[in-house]
Amino acid sequence: MIKFNSKTILNISIKFYFLLFFLYLFLPLLVVSFAAFNDSSIPTIYPWKGFTFEWIIKFFSDTALMKAILNSLIIAVGVVLLSIPMGLAGALFLLSVSNKAKNIFYAILVSPILTPGVIIGIATLVMWNSLFGVSGGIALTIIGQTTFISSMAMLLFMSRLQKFDKNLELAAFDLGATPSQLFFKVTLPFLKPAIYSATALAFLQSIQNYNTTLFLIGTESAITIHIGSMIKLGLTPVLNVLALISILIVVILSILYGIKKREENR
Numbered sequence: 001m002i003k004f005n006s007k008t009i010l011n012i013s014i015k016f017y018f019l020l021f022f023l024y025l026f027l028p029l030l031v032v033s034f035a036a037f038n039d040s041s042i043p044t045i046y047p048w049k050g051f052t053f054e055w056i057i058k059f060f061s062d063t064a065l066m067k068a069i070l071n072s073l074i075i076a077v078g079v080v081l082l083s084i085p086m087g088l089a090g091a092l093f094l095l096s097v098s099n100k101a102k103n104i105f106y107a108i109l110v111s112p113i114l115t116p117g118v119i120i121g122i123a124t125l126v127m128w129n130s131l132f133g134v135s136g137g138i139a140l141t142i143i144g145q146t147t148f149i150s151s152m153a154m155l156l157f158m159s160r161l162q163k164f165d166k167n168l169e170l171a172a173f174d175l176g177a178t179p180s181q182l183f184f185k186v187t188l189p190f191l192k193p194a195i196y197s198a199t200a201l202a203f204l205q206s207i208q209n210y211n212t213t214l215f216l217i218g219t220e221s222a223i224t225i226h227i228g229s230m231i232k233l234g235l236t237p238v239l240n241v242l243a244l245i246s247i248l249i250v251v252i253l254s255i256l257y258g259i260k261k262r263e264e265n266r
Helices: 006-035 054-061 063-096 099-114 117-132 138-161 166-174 179-190 192-208 211-216 223-233 238-265
Strands: none
Touching: 006 238, 054 063, 054 238, 063 099, 063 138, 063 192, 063 223, 099 138, 117 138, 117 211, 138 192, 138 211, 166 179, 179 192, 192 223, 211 223, 223 238
16 A cells, blocks of 8 residues: 655655646647658548548649748758858857957857847848849858857857867877877867767757747748748648658667667676
8 A cells, every 4th residue: 555655745746747748849749740641631530531642642642832931941951061160160269368368259259049030030131132233042042041050050069069178289299299190180079979968959949949940041932932832722731741751750760870889888
């Protein structure tokens, strides 16, 4: 017989809380996943009208959606290629300047994160259109997104660099290392976890961005813009298929990461 003392009540309360927490997180994902197989013209699991693969076929046959996804992937890769080196350069710069100037430069470099995406989009479009006659497109979207995503990457690098042991630099210089050798053989290996994190952050932030992309994409399309236009015309279970594929990708990558991490720990 269970004795309901204070410790037992606390343990039951904690388990009940975690159960509600995980239901809150994963139940919508399960609903979205099952709705992708419901033979209904609206994205819902109730009423259930039968099992079908129709929406999966329509998803892959939707050329406009496929092009939007491809454009978003191209933009995300471009943003990663620009944001990672720019964020790393900003972090190294801030750690090298004096304390008095650091606060000023820090406020300048972080300000794009605090600026609304609409403002960044409009300002970028106006400047490039006025100076170079560029009215929008994939390249301009990459530039606009990089302005604030590189700042996010910079914060991750700064957090990692604050744990860097300066004695490693002194030891490397004592052994005759050049500044470039120090950077590539000491600093970069130390920053590897931050580089992975910043890459994932930059990629996902680019994919999900809407406000800045809306003003800069021009006549092209991105996945967020395409979904926004679909909402105006009426949602279909095709979007459920997109959500299902995204969930599967995240689950597979998480499993692979867990396996790799376990192997490294061994």
